[in-house]
Amino acid sequence: MITIQKARPEHVEEIVSLWEDLMEIHKKLDAEFFDATDLYIEDYSYGISETIRKASDEKKVFVAISNETVVGYVTVEIIRFSMLYYNFDPLCVIGDIMIDEKFHNQGIGERFIQEASKVAKKQNVNKIMLNVFSKNEKGYAYFKHLGFQDTFNKMTLKIE
Numbered sequence: 001m002i003t004i005q006k007a008r009p010e011h012v013e014e015i016v017s018l019w020e021d022l023m024e025i026h027k028k029l030d031a032e033f034f035d036a037t038d039l040y041i042e043d044y045s046y047g048i049s050e051t052i053r054k055a056s057d058e059k060k061v062f063v064a065i066s067n068e069t070v071v072g073y074v075t076v077e078i079i080r081f082s083m084l085y086y087n088f089d090p091l092c093v094i095g096d097i098m099i100d101e102k103f104h105n106q107g108i109g110e111r112f113i114q115e116a117s118k119v120a121k122k123q124n125v126n127k128i129m130l131n132v133f134s135k136n137e138k139g140y141a142y143f144k145h146l147g148f149q150d151t152f153n154k155m156t157l158k159i160e
Contacts, residue, residue, distance in 0.1 A: 002103070004111050007052045007061035007073065014070035015063065016045045022098040029135040033156075051075065058123060062115045064099065064108045072099035074112040078123045092120035094130040113146060 007015065023037040052061050057078075064072035075095040081088055094116055099108050116128050129151065132140045 002064050002066045002071065002106060002108060004062055004064055004108075004115060006055060007048075007063045009049065009052055011061075011063050011070050011073075012045060012049050012052065015048055015061070015073045016041065018070065018073055018098045018100065019044055019048070019096065021100070022096065026133055026136070029133065048075075057119070060115075060119060062112060064103065064111070066103065071103045072108050072112070073097075074116065076116045076119050078119065078125055089127065090123070090125045092116055092123070092125045092128045094128060097130065109142065110146065 020041060023034055026034045027037070048061065051059060055061070059077045060075075062074050062076065063070045074097040077093050077095060078090055079093050080090040094112075097109065097112055099112075113128070120126065120128060128148075130143065130148070131154075132143055134140075134153075
């Protein structure tokens, strides 16, 4: 049985391991763009530790647990006035979402979105936003399937 719960400090190492897996997936899609992520493992570990330690009604990390092992995680944060010049509505932002591939198709992603929705509703926020790397077709299709709609497209131009 898989349970979803708020992350605790003892989950940090497993969360960071999943983040490293996520970065490897992204490197396979675009090695140049993600080439420096190995340099930030320690920083990510510190940041996720602090987020878990300081968890509040507006910023949380949830984990999926199977047999006492973290098999997925999601970071959730309420951002107020993030699009100040366009729209004053606050957003519930999913920063990271990663599920061990062996646990795909078990409803964990939907349950993570439900947890994010609870955080949002508690803060009177009515939209969830997330970023999907443009070359991550599988992730993009999954979030479209869940009902997410395109809002912005970010583009880059390599200058030589």
